[in-house]
Amino acid sequence: MAFSLHPVIDNGITKGAANFTGGTIYCHCPSDKVAVTLKSNVVHNHACGCSICWKPKGALFAIIGVLPRDAVSVTANGSKLHVLDPEATIQRNACKECGVHLFGRIEKDHAFKGLDFVHVELSDVKGWQEPQFAAFVSSIIEQGFDPKDIDQVRGKFKSLGLETYDVLSPPLMDMLAAFTAKQAGLL
Ligand SMILES: N[C@@H](CCC(=O)N[C@@H](CS)C(=O)NCC(=O)O)C(=O)O
Ligand SMILES: [Zn+2]
Ligand SMILES: [Zn+2]
Structure with a gap:
């Protein structure tokens, strides 16, 4: 079957640039x-x-990375931002007009407090770290993707060199688990 994982990776992954120092992302x-500068x-x-x-539109996946929140600043039209769900762990600041999530x-x-989540495809410069893995893969079934085709999705990621997980990657799961253990006084 034909599907788009995400336009930035469908035709192969372009590696990021060494010593890349950031840029500005824009809504649609x-x-x-809305402009948000990432330092x-x-x-x-x-x-x-x-x-x-x-x-x-048309993509099965988001592409999302993190950076220190101190490196993130709203530099234009911030009045168009609103928090989608103030109760969620991740408060997604989205443009009220076009719906794009800025940070x-x-x-x-x-465990991840202090890090902001951003979609670097919204930037007009190249050099950002390339995607490293695929997370929450089985979640696309909850949104109506036919489970009989899910192995094609995992296979496509593997052919691109990306490991697939149904939650997060082992290093991130370990950070979450260590945080839980610290809160319980066990670490
Ligand atoms: N299966 C659920 C998973 C949702 C979920 O847990 N998303 C992860 C990855 S972004 C998360 O950390 N969510 C926290 C949040 O959205 O605040 C769905 O697709 O809605
Ligand atoms: Zn997500
Ligand atoms: Zn917008």
């Missing part, structure tokens, strides 16, 4: 775009199949 409004590269960049992350921020006590 034709004018008065560093991202890490843990990955494809996410969950139902909440912003995906370009996700964690305010509660959490």
Whole structure:
């Protein structure tokens, strides 16, 4: 069957540039775009199949990476931003007009607090870290993807050199688990 994982990876993965120092991301409004300046590269960049992350039209996955929140600043039309779900762990700041998510921020006590989540495809410069793995793959079934075709999705990621997970990658799962253990006083 024909499907698009995400336009940035469908035809192969382009590696990021060494010593890349960031750029500005923009929403999709034709004018008065929300602009958010990122003063560093991202890490843990990955494809996410969950139902909440912003995906370009027609794509099964979002591509999302993290960087320190201190490196993130709204530089134009911030009045168009709103928090999609204030109760969610990740507070996704989206453009009220075009719906694009500019950055996700964690305010509660959490292993990933201090890191903001961004989609670097919204930038007009190249060199960002390339996607490293695919996360929440089985979640696309919750959104109506036929489970009989899911192995084609995993196979396509593997052919691109990306490992697939149904939650997060082992290093990120370990960070979450260590945080839980610390909260329980076990570490
Ligand atoms: N299967 C669920 C998974 C949702 C989920 O847990 N998303 C992850 C990856 S972005 C998460 O960390 N969510 C926290 C949040 O959205 O605040 C779905 O697709 O809605
Ligand atoms: Zn917009
Ligand atoms: Zn997600």
